[in-house]
Amino acid sequence: MTSILQQLQDSVSQALVSAFGSEFEDSDPLVVPTNNPQFGDYQSNIALSLAKPLKQNPRAIAQAIIDQLQIEQMCETPTIAGPGFINFMVKSNYIGKVLRKIHSDPRLGIETTKNPQRIIVDYPSPNVAKEMHVGHLRSAIIGECLSRILEFVGHDVLRISHIGDWGTPFGMLIAYLREAYPEALTSQQELNLGELGTFYRQAKKRFDEDENFREASRQAVVQLQAEDPATIKAWKIVCELSSRSYRQIYDLMGLSTFIERGESFYNPFLADTLQELDQLNLLEASEGAMCVFLEGFTNRDGDPLPLIVKKSDGGYNYATTDLAAIRYRVREDKVQRVIYPVGSEQNNHFAQIFQVGKRAGWITEQHDFVHAEFGLVLGEDGKKLKTRSGEAVRLQDLLNEAIARVRADLEARFAEENRNETEEFINHAAQVIGISAVKYADLSHNRVSDYRFSYDKMLDLKGNTAPYLLYAYVRVQGISRKGNIDFSKLSNVEIVLEQEAELSLAKHILQFETNIKDVEKDLLPNRICLYLFELSQKFNQFYDQCPVLQADEPQRTYRLILADLTARTIKLGLFLLGIEVLERM
RNA sequence: GGGCGAGUAGCUCAGUGGAUUAGAGCAUUUGGCUACGAACCAAAAGGUCAGGGGUUCAAAUCCCUUCUCGCUCACCA
Structure with a gap:
């Protein structure tokens, strides 16, 4: 369904045309969410930008637009503030109606694009x-x-x-294969070439120390590009070797399957x-x-x-x-x-x-x-991330380290709380949290800037981190376990939203679509992260202030709907970031 | 030297023209578990948005300039 923001934009555009003529059909109505709730939910700045071309007082322009607006269903009567801002306050019963609608929609009311590419x-x-x-x-x-x-x-x-x-460095590997494992080229069976990293390092060492080897490498490149059959065979062997090692990492990271179409x-x-x-x-x-x-x-x-x-x-x-x-x-x-x-x-x-x-x-x-450029990954010292010996950190090692740290933390926590969890549970939780934390830390920073890689920060349970969001999700699942609730079978009660915490959470749930559409355009995933973090914060406030299971009907049911919508929004949001959720942690 | 990017609270970062008060989180200080998981919540404190000019009713945001840092500039990818 059309988002509230989109509806407002359309309404203001129409009102603009009604008030000032069709030449304003294509002007941007400049409707945005307010940055301060005291000014309502949305504001339009259009009157100020039209003051000059129309040669009119911006407040008068604002009034003329308001007079033409038809949004009684959705909003309180808009007000004019300051030099000519138009402020919109969405009616809470309207928000309740929209929430009821999206609750039955697996896409949470988010429309697909009208211009698929x-x-x-x-x-x-x-x-x-x-x-x-x-x-x-x-x-x-x-x-x-x-x-x-x-x-x-x-x-x-x-x-x-x-x-x-297909590049030049490839020659080095082929030359090394020929030198160190000549039988690989003639034998029918697959040869164990050892660990990939070792193979690279040895090849590089030969390349750095021996001019003849360098020449052989260059030759190999030329032969490769000329598609010499024996060279192609060697090439395939090296490709297969590295492909095997990549697949492990892709699986660990949970990457979708993609087309391998190399150079x-x-x-x-x-x-x-x-x-x-x-x-x-x-x-x-x-x-x-x-x-x-x-x-x-x-x-x-x-x-x-x-x-x-x-x-x-x-x-x-x-x-x-x-x-x-x-x-x-x-x-x-x-x-x-x-x-x-x-x-x-x-x-x-x-x-x-x-x-x-x-x-x-x-x-x-x-x-x-x-x-879609991104900045460097820096170490805690603010310099390009390297191992102590000065080499690039292996991806495998980096991910394993994150998982190991989570595991240690979980074990300590469970011991302290006298919780008995199976080895399988701990392994799975550690892996999901560890990988999520690495991904989330990356995505939550502005893509363009460099970012500082810190296990302590990304694994922190507080703040804008994966564990904080995962915990908010787990809390909702905790409600359903405790109350034996099946979220898919809640009755369709009216959603009233009396408490400030309820209203604030509800309004935020409805902002998801706008954030997704922004990222579709500008390709900056940190917007989704910020959105989900704020959603989790608002949920935790709601959770703190509004009892759910102990509430009387129909309040109990609509609070369950709010909790479920929150969890599903977090789950979908994290899915879009490439992150899994846990039911318990 | 040229190109590109960055400089916002002690630290890590949001914020690509709008409201007397520039936002989060961490760290610090202080409150809250006989309510669904306290892995939480609430409150305090902390800033000449690198410096200087300009445009505008309005600038962290746009333009110019200076400084600092990063990346990059012909046969690697």
């Missing part, structure tokens, strides 16, 4: 030639979250992992892509390489910066593949929007390939290619 979210896109480390954390978490939200809103979302399976997929299209650029006269030779010279980018000396699409050794690089991917996604996948959740270090890269994509005519006005 096909959207690619490009994640988690790790590089086969590197072990997954903390740098891949945010792409996986943010990509998963954005995909779920866009899908929920009704878009056709393709999750595509653009894995780096190798675009290999057959690279030559065509370049040829097309050449036909458009975008291609130039420079220092032995083929380049597109960029507009608005210069190097240190102030000379125009090239985007190299074919290296002087004849090989292609990641810019080439990314351009081929842009072209393919527009022409074959027929997408309208492509979202790349990738670190802001790659700002330039994306600006560059998007520019070339536009100049080549692949990206048009009909397409929205977005670099």
Whole structure:
């Protein structure tokens, strides 16, 4: 159903036209939730912005709009405040009616979009030639979250992992495989190549210490790109090795299944892509390489910066593949929007390939290619997160550490409270809480800024953390257990909302849709986090002040409905963030 | 040097043109369990929104400028 905000916006727009004519049909009615409840629930600032063009007193404009408004069902008579703000107070019986309606809806009244698009979210896109480390954390978490939200809103979302399976570092691994495990290439059976991390480190060590090995690596890249059969075989072995190790982490993180369409997929299209650029006269030779010279980018000396699409050794690089991917996604996948959740270090890269994509005519006005950039993960010291020995933290280790800390905390708590829980319960709870905490800590910060990774903060039971939200959910389930309540079988009583805590909670539940629609547009999941945190706070206040099970009917039933709606909103909200809930914790 | 981003309470952060008082959380101090899980709630204290100009009836928010920090600038991805 249409949100209250949307209804108000529509009503103000109509009133604007009735009062001042059809030329205001398309002006934004500037209706927003108030930032202070003393001014009501919503406000419109339209009168102030029209004061100048209409050459009228803003308060008079506000009055003229109010005179044309038809919202008696929904709101108290709007008031004019200060220089000309129009304040709206939603009627509590109207809120009660809406809550009754959404209670029977699995989508909690949230409508799907009227303009469904096909959207690619490009994640988690790790590089086969590197072990997954903390740098891949945010792409996986943010990509998963954005995909779920866009899908929920009704878009056709393709999750595509653009894995780096064709680059130069790959040569190093192939060369090392040939050197250390030559039998892997001839044997029919699968060989145990040991642990992935060890394999990488040894290959890297050889690469760093031996010039001949480096040359062999470069050769391997060229052979790979020429699709030499023996090299392809070695390539497949290394891909399989790293793919096995990735899958463990994806499962642990609860990522949705996605299409694995790595750089190798675009290999057959690279030559065509370049040829097309050449036909458009975008291609130039420079220092032995083929380049597109960029507009608005210069190097240190102030000379125009090239985007190299074919290296002087004849090989292609990641810019080439990314351009081929842009072209393919527009022409074959027929997408309208492509979202790349990738670190802001790659700002330039994306600006560059998007520019070339536009100049080549692949990206048009009909397409929205977005670099959903995110900041670095910093350690407690404010510097890029590293292990004590200075290496990137392995993702597996980071997640395990979070789970282990939760486990220790749970065990201590259960011992203190004399609770006997099974090993299975503790393991499951520790895993859900630990992973949730890591994800939530990431998503609750503004995507664009760097954020400080702190186990103590993310696992805190107080404040804007996953455990706090999970606890609010568990409290509602506690009510249903204690009172033996089946939330799906509550009778449809009138919702009265007399107490301030009830009203405040109820109004907040209805704001969910607006927040989801905001994230659909600006791709900033921290808005959902803030919303859910405030919802949990309001629920805890309600829980504190309003007895549910001990209340008399019909109050008891409508408070149960409020509690259930809260829990379902939290559950759905967390689902959209990629986070599971627990029934007990 | 160029490009991009950031600078808001002791700490971690919200806040992309509106209301005498710029918001949370943590930490600190103080209250509340014979009410559904106190993993909670309530209250206090804490700020020249990096500095300086400008636009506006109105600026943390937009523009200009200075300073500090981060990322990045031709064959890695």
